[in-house]
Amino acid sequence: MSKLPAILSRLDADLDAALLRLSSWVAIPSIGTDPAFNAETRRAAEWLKDDLVTLGFDASVRETGGQPVVVAHRRKPGAPHVLFYGHYDVQPVDPLELWENDPFKPEIKEIEPGRKVITGRGACDDKGQVMTFVEALRATLAETGDLPISLTIIVEGEEESGSVSLPPFVKANAEELKADLALVCDTGMWDRETPAITSSLRGMVYQEVAITCADRDLHSGLFGGAAANPIHVLANIIAQFKDETGRILIPGFYEGVEEPTNAQKADWADLGLTEKEFLGQIGLKHSVGEKGRMLIEQIQSRPTCDVNGIWGGYTGEGTKTVIASKASAKISFRLVGKQDPQKIAAAFQQFVRERLPDDVTAEFISHGASPALAVPVDMPALQKAQGALTEEWGRKAVAIGSGGSIPIAADFKRILGIDTLFVGFGLDDDRVHSPNEKYDLSSFHKGQRSWARILQVLGA
Amino acid sequence: MSKLPAILSRLDADLDAALLRLSSWVAIPSIGTDPAFNAETRRAAEWLKDDLVTLGFDASVRETGGQPVVVAHRRKPGAPHVLFYGHYDVQPVDPLELWENDPFKPEIKEIEPGRKVITGRGACDDKGQVMTFVEALRATLAETGDLPISLTIIVEGEEESGSVSLPPFVKANAEELKADLALVCDTGMWDRETPAITSSLRGMVYQEVAITCADRDLHSGLFGGAAANPIHVLANIIAQFKDETGRILIPGFYEGVEEPTNAQKADWADLGLTEKEFLGQIGLKHSVGEKGRMLIEQIQSRPTCDVNGIWGGYTGEGTKTVIASKASAKISFRLVGKQDPQKIAAAFQQFVRERLPDDVTAEFISHGASPALAVPVDMPALQKAQGALTEEWGRKAVAIGSGGSIPIAADFKRILGIDTLFVGFGLDDDRVHSPNEKYDLSSFHKGQRSWARILQVLGA
Numbered sequence: 001m002s003k004l005p006a007i008l009s010r011l012d013a014d015l016d017a018a019l020l021r022l023s024s025w026v027a028i029p030s031i032g033t034d035p036a037f038n039a040e041t042r043r044a045a046e047w048l049k050d051d052l053v054t055l056g057f058d059a060s061v062r063e064t065g066g067q068p069v070v071v072a073h074r075r076k077p078g079a080p081h082v083l084f085y086g087h088y089d090v091q092p093v094d095p096l097e098l099w100e101n102d103p104f105k106p107e108i109k110e111i112e113p114g115r116k117v118i119t120g121r122g123a124c125d126d127k128g129q130v131m132t133f134v135e136a137l138r139a140t141l142a143e144t145g146d147l148p149i150s151l152t153i154i155v156e157g158e159e160e161s162g163s164v165s166l167p168p169f170v171k172a173n174a175e176e177l178k179a180d181l182a183l184v185c186d187t188g189m190w191d192r193e194t195p196a197i198t199s200s201l202r203g204m205v206y207q208e209v210a211i212t213c214a215d216r217d218l219h220s221g222l223f224g225g226a227a228a229n230p231i232h233v234l235a236n237i238i239a240q241f242k243d244e245t246g247r248i249l250i251p252g253f254y255e256g257v258e259e260p261t262n263a264q265k266a267d268w269a270d271l272g273l274t275e276k277e278f279l280g281q282i283g284l285k286h287s288v289g290e291k292g293r294m295l296i297e298q299i300q301s302r303p304t305c306d307v308n309g310i311w312g313g314y315t316g317e318g319t320k321t322v323i324a325s326k327a328s329a330k331i332s333f334r335l336v337g338k339q340d341p342q343k344i345a346a347a348f349q350q351f352v353r354e355r356l357p358d359d360v361t362a363e364f365i366s367h368g369a370s371p372a373l374a375v376p377v378d379m380p381a382l383q384k385a386q387g388a389l390t391e392e393w394g395r396k397a398v399a400i401g402s403g404g405s406i407p408i409a410a411d412f413k414r415i416l417g418i419d420t421l422f423v424g425f426g427l428d429d430d431r432v433h434s435p436n437e438k439y440d441l442s443s444f445h446k447g448q449r450s451w452a453r454i455l456q457v458l459g460a
Numbered sequence: 461m462s463k464l465p466a467i468l469s470r471l472d473a474d475l476d477a478a479l480l481r482l483s484s485w486v487a488i489p490s491i492g493t494d495p496a497f498n499a500e501t502r503r504a505a506e507w508l509k510d511d512l513v514t515l516g517f518d519a520s521v522r523e524t525g526g527q528p529v530v531v532a533h534r535r536k537p538g539a540p541h542v543l544f545y546g547h548y549d550v551q552p553v554d555p556l557e558l559w560e561n562d563p564f565k566p567e568i569k570e571i572e573p574g575r576k577v578i579t580g581r582g583a584c585d586d587k588g589q590v591m592t593f594v595e596a597l598r599a600t601l602a603e604t605g606d607l608p609i610s611l612t613i614i615v616e617g618e619e620e621s622g623s624v625s626l627p628p629f630v631k632a633n634a635e636e637l638k639a640d641l642a643l644v645c646d647t648g649m650w651d652r653e654t655p656a657i658t659s660s661l662r663g664m665v666y667q668e669v670a671i672t673c674a675d676r677d678l679h680s681g682l683f684g685g686a687a688a689n690p691i692h693v694l695a696n697i698i699a700q701f702k703d704e705t706g707r708i709l710i711p712g713f714y715e716g717v718e719e720p721t722n723a724q725k726a727d728w729a730d731l732g733l734t735e736k737e738f739l740g741q742i743g744l745k746h747s748v749g750e751k752g753r754m755l756i757e758q759i760q761s762r763p764t765c766d767v768n769g770i771w772g773g774y775t776g777e778g779t780k781t782v783i784a785s786k787a788s789a790k791i792s793f794r795l796v797g798k799q800d801p802q803k804i805a806a807a808f809q810q811f812v813r814e815r816l817p818d819d820v821t822a823e824f825i826s827h828g829a830s831p832a833l834a835v836p837v838d839m840p841a842l843q844k845a846q847g848a849l850t851e852e853w854g855r856k857a858v859a860i861g862s863g864g865s866i867p868i869a870a871d872f873k874r875i876l877g878i879d880t881l882f883v884g885f886g887l888d889d890d891r892v893h894s895p896n897e898k899y900d901l902s903s904f905h906k907g908q909r910s911w912a913r914i915l916q917v918l919g920a
Contacts, residue, residue, distance in 0.1 A: 033778030094774070095677075161779055162779060214742040214743055217558075217893065220766045220794065220893075221865060222759070224766050225762055226749045226758050227744055228746070229748070231767040232698060232702075232766075234695070236695075236699045239695050240699075286817060287687075288688045299682070299684070304684040307689060307692060309691075309780070309782070310691050310772050310775070311772075313770060316552055318493035320551060320893060321664070324768075330780075332680060334684055358745065359743070431676065433678075
């Protein structure tokens with residue numbers, strides 16, 4: 001007889017305790033991208049390892065060239081073997097002054113009648129999402145003393161900085177990590193009522209460029225009118241990234257981008273996503289995406305280019321009449337289809353260099369490059385998970401494309417030869433990567449229940 | 461019999477003591493533009509007041525709406541009355557890591573054989589320059605017990621932040637500050653051997669703009685491809701400030717700019733300033749000024765536009781895939797001739813607003829607006845000072861235009877009805893407003909001797 005009803009009841013009863021556990025993990029500021037937080041980042045890894053040990057996992061914190069990786073095993077001979085992936089590092093929190101609550105002191109808030117959330121950096125991305133899975137394991141083990149599958153868990157600390165150390169780690173430990181299927185909980189739902197499985201993900205190229213003109217900062221009263229200004233040089237180059245229709249002008253950029261099928265277009269049209277609905281929630285009216293494409297196409301299946309940060313010269317209070325020596329920008333590209341990340345990184349650098357006067361130099365830092373990914377929609381595990389999600393939420397789980405990037409899935413395919421199933425419970429308004437990140441309690445609670453159901457169907 | 465030889469000998473003998481005095485003043489970090497340094501800024505004012513009291517001046521530190529002003533008098537009935545102006549505030553020091561020495565622990569260094577300098581923020585601009593005058597007073601008083609002129613000294617603490625409080629202060633105390641002539645020591649020499657009187661100064665408009673797109677920072681994976689990015693909006697606008705010939709495209713910008721006379725052009729040609737000489741010293745090759753104009757014209761008598769600072773999005777280490785809500789820039793214009801600063805500030809704001817999509821907003825901060833200034837070259841005091849400088853340096857003192865701005869001189873003319881004589885000993889490589897500011901000991905020492913001579917001829 002199925003133990004599922006007992007497992008689900010236990011998850012309902014334990015929600016408060018689960019929130020406390022999540023809260024204590026979110027309280028650890030594991031900003032993996034900033035070396036100043038290295039000790040805290042490691043502490044977040046230890047926290048998870050300790051929790052998995054209490055669940056009977058053979059768990060350890062393993063070294064890499066960068067942030068450590070949590071690896072845990074609980075084998076069940078003969079059962080399907082699943083590799084679960086998540087990350088314990090979180091985004092930086094600046095600008096801190098825009099947070100209504102301390103990002104590392106989670107609180108429960110009712111943001112509209114009947115809608116509660118837990119606040120904090122990582123409350124959703126990805127600590128809250130990872131804990132939906134861990135809580136499902138905890139309840140299943142408590143009720144049945146066992147899991148229906150053989151399970152390996154790998155949770156990294158560099159997802160927000162391009163997962164630099166993970167591919168070599170997976171490669172070096174391929175035998176140990178080998179499984180039949182990977183599960184990733186780092187994606188979103190279609191909306192608050194409609195669960196989703198993400199079946200395509202954009203890739204990413206992330207570049208940093210520093211433009212240098214004079215060999216020192218200059219007084220604009222002495223050199224203004226003659227000396228090249230790196231902020232102007234950089235702005236002129238950024239202004240050339242796109243034409244007035246939103247098309248990206250880096251040569252070869254669109255190589256490997258596929259046009260949608262008519263069926264895909266019809267599906268998109270059915271979803272009826274409008275600018276008013278999607279951009280209105282963030283105070284904007286008009287999409288700046290490529291003209292002649294549907295909004296949903298622009299955000300899910302077209303490649304993008306965004307400057308994520310820019311700085312140069314005097315940025316303090318008041319005035320300084322300086323012409324800076326150097327100006328910098330961080331620029332990322334979301335990739336789709338068969339776009340080649342290495343080629344695009346090289347084409348970008350070439351594009352910048354070709355636009356420099358001969359007494360101006362550019363230096364580049366490559367922060368990561370990963371291709372886009374498509375999951376086979378007819379994969380049996382996907383169809384099983386879709387059924388379980390539909391059961392839990394009372395609405396058909398939809399297969400969606402995601403604008404985000406989770407490069408590790410491409411590595412699992414290449415190194416371990418396995419497909420990845422993306423199930424997650426984030427919402428568009430979770431403010432991941434922004435001040436005031438939150439996770440809906442409905443996502444956290446029904447997410448746990450969803451995983452409890454999926455564990456059962458995967459093991460069946 | 462002239463006491464001048466004795467005064468000059470005393471200045472030669474006292475150079476070490478004078479360097480110690482300057483050093484102790486430079487050691488006070490009077491960054492007037494940053495409220496965090498308010499106490500130190502006031503301490504620098506007190507330091508100067510105390511020194512002037514020891515010289516027998518009726519000196520005090522006077523309140524304004526902003527940083528205080530040092531005012532000192534030493535009257536000599538019947539003698540010409542001179543108003544000396546300087547400033548005790550200094551530029552911010554960032555980027556601090558580029559300083560070879562602590563900016564507030566001055567050191568004496570030999571930068572090439574026989575060429576010694578004193579290092580530190582304010583070593584030249586303007587503490588070193590002010591002390592050339594004060595040391596000349598000290599030696600004159602020590603040798604003669606008196607000054608040849610009636611003297612009022614006014615030294616402010618907001619020059620680096622646009623001298624906001626000074627004009628109202630001068631207006632409110634016009635009767636007390638009234639004089640026959642103003643002296644300003646905040647300008648430069650033609651080169652290390654050739655003294656100069658600055659006979660024209662550019663004006664300035666300094667604006668800060670903040671562009672806001674979405675009402676929060678966004679995850680580029682969710683909103684990239686659709687949401688407007690304020691860094692792109694700002695870069696696009698900056699890229700439109702100038703055309704490819706270096707001409708500034710803000711409507712009406714060149715109204716009031718006069719063309720040079722043929723005589724002026726011939727004088728410039730005689731000076732023979734080359735790109736190699738002027739830009740080569742800072743690691744550049746080509747002027748970005750208006751094509752078809754001489755380099756010296758570009759830097760001295762043409763108006764300019766420079767972005768002095770830019771910031772937005774993620775600027776820390778590593779990566780963050782954010783689309784920022786806001787991006788900002790500080791932009792300054794150097795003005796010449798009869799350009800109207802208020803009109804240009806308004807035209808700039810209009811230029812930006814016209815280029816904004818209708819769901820994007822811009823906010824402006826006006827940091828100051830002052831017109832350009834021309835000194836009558838046939839002014840008797842100018843010709844007297846020119847003779848004294850020529851005597852001291854053994855080279856004819858030249859009348860030059862300066863790219864910099866010293867707005868207070870226009871206020872002296874408007875409020876007190878007096879002309880200003882600009883004499884200073886700064887050099888192009890003093891790195892004022894940059895890391896590693898310095899002042900040549902030859903400037904400091906022969907500057908004192910120059911002022912001792914000028915005091916005598918102005919009193920004669």
